[in-house]
Amino acid sequence: MMKQVQAMQSRMAEMQAKLEQATAVGQSGGGLVKVTLTGKGVMTALSIDASLLKPEEKDILEDLVLAAHTDAKSKAEAMLAEEMKSVTGGLPLPPGFKLPF
16 A cells, blocks of 8 residues: 555656646637646736737627636646546545645
């Protein structure tokens, strides 16, 4: 059992490093707004098409940024879930137990 726990700790450290390097790009408005997040959910980039930079489009732009961020975050969470499956490798975790956060 201790060997399994140590192996899982090692895989967790590897996964943490991998998540730091992984990115997820979310988009909205047909690609007019794009948000890039790290695997840990930190926003690293925001791209807004010039056609949206009009004062009368302010509310639409704000909604599109939020939608793109939500899209990127769900993709980053899906990457994390996949990584966790490979790290825990059959070791049962209590319901609601989240690693690494």
